[in-house]
Amino acid sequence: KNEVEQSxxxxxxxxxxxxxxxCSYSVGISALHWLQQHPGGGIVSLxxxxxxxxKHGRLIATINIQEKHSSLHIxxxxxxxxxxxxxxxxxxxxxxxxxxxxxxxxxxxP
Amino acid sequence: xxxxxxxxxxxIIEKRQSVAFWCNPISGHATLYWYQQILGQGPKLxxxxxxxGVVDDSQxxxxxxxxxxxxxxxxxxxxxxxxxxxxxxxxxxxxxxQANTEAFFGQGTRLTVV
Numbered sequence: 001k002n003e004v005e006q007s008x009x010x011x012x013x014x015x016x017x018x019x020x021x022x023c024s025y026s027v028g029i030s031a032l033h034w035l036q037q038h039p040g041g042g043i044v045s046l047x048x049x050x051x052x053x054x055k056h057g058r059l060i061a062t063i064n065i066q067e068k069h070s071s072l073h074i075x076x077x078x079x080x081x082x083x084x085x086x087x088x089x090x091x092x093x094x095x096x097x098x099x100x101x102x103x104x105x106x107x108x109x110p
Numbered sequence: 111x112x113x114x115x116x117x118x119x120x121x122i123i124e125k126r127q128s129v130a131f132w133c134n135p136i137s138g139h140a141t142l143y144w145y146q147q148i149l150g151q152g153p154k155l156x157x158x159x160x161x162x163g164v165v166d167d168s169q170x171x172x173x174x175x176x177x178x179x180x181x182x183x184x185x186x187x188x189x190x191x192x193x194x195x196x197x198x199x200x201x202x203x204x205x206x207x208q209a210n211t212e213a214f215f216g217q218g219t220r221l222t223v224v
Contacts, residue, residue, distance in 0.1 A: 033212070042116075042217035043153075043201065086152055096141060096205065097166055098213055100152035105212075 003027050006087050006101035013108050019074040021104045023087030026068065032074045033098065034061050035086040043086070046072070077108045112136065116216035124224055128190035131219045135184070135204030141165075143213065144177055144187050145201040153201055159185065164211055165177050192223045 005024045013019055021033070034046045040059050047061040049070065054061050058077075063070040074081055087101040115134040123129050135142050140161050145153035156175065158166040162182035172178070174193070179185040189196055199220050205213040 036214075040220070043203075043215035045212050045214065048212050052129055088152075096211075097155060098143070098153075098205060099205075100145075100154075102150075102152045 002101070003091075003099050004087055004089055004101040005095060006085075008104060009102065010105045011107070013077050013106070015078060015108055015110050017077050017108075019077050019081075019106065019108075021072045021085050021087075021106070023070045023101055024068060025070075025087075025089050027089070027099075028092040029089040030092045030096075031090045032063055032070050033088040033090070034070070037084040037103070039040050039083075046085075049102070056095060074106075079108045079110050082107050114202055114214050115203050116200075116219055118219055119217060120220050120222075122222045122224060123192055124189040125194055128188065129192055129221065130164065130186050130188045131200050131202075131221075133185045133187070133202030133216060136171055136214055139204035139214075140182075141205045141207035141213075142179055142185050143201075143203040143205075144185070147201055147218070149198070156187070156200075157215035177212070187223075191211045192221075194223050197221055197223045 007022045031050045033048050035043045039045045049063045058075045060073040084103040086103045088098045119133050133177045142159045144156045147153040156170045157177045162179050178185045199218040201218045202216045203213045205211050
């Protein structure tokens with residue numbers, strides 16, 4: 001079992017829809033990261049969380065430390081949001097190594 | 111602030127050839143990571159440096175892969191000889207190397223081995 005599990009693996013939405021991507025982890029972490037990767041592109045850090053909730057524009061990330069679960073929400077989705085969204089965690093035991101989920105491929109259709 | 115620089119962006123080689131990738135991290139970042147991302151999968155850590163020392167290379171196939179960060183700044187990752195299954199995007203990332211600090215990623219090098 002992977003230390004970081006994401007769901008769904010693939011997600012297709014219509015423009016304007018509210019989107020949720022989930023991430024669960026099974027280990028002790030010092031931080032959780034949400035990353036965005038466009039096709040052929042590098043990775044961009046969206047959020048880093050250790051507790052609570054963060055918001056940036058139409059993106060909201062939440063984390064529940066007790067349940068070892070985080071969600072990434074996109075409000076009023078747009079085709080330019082189409083990308084792979086990756087959840088990664090910094091393990092408390094690992095010299096700040098990032099452990100990644102497999103990613104969620106989001107496609108937003110106009 | 112300049113980001114993490116990687117070169118080349120794309121590389122196509124034949125199997126059994128050698129290849130090298132270069133990474134220049136963000137200035138002042140002590141930690142440098144090399145990740146391998148095979149199509150459809152999440153990145154897998156190959157090696158992590160703290161300054162010029164290796165922190166974790168447990169998943170680096172040492173019979174063919176090598177990496178160095180001699181002066182604790184930029185780094186090179188080499189594959190020799192390459193195999194077909196090495197086709198992937200090789201991502202470099204850097205961070206301050208402290209708890210709860212973000213990692214910043216380069217654009218990656220897409221390697222195709224034919």
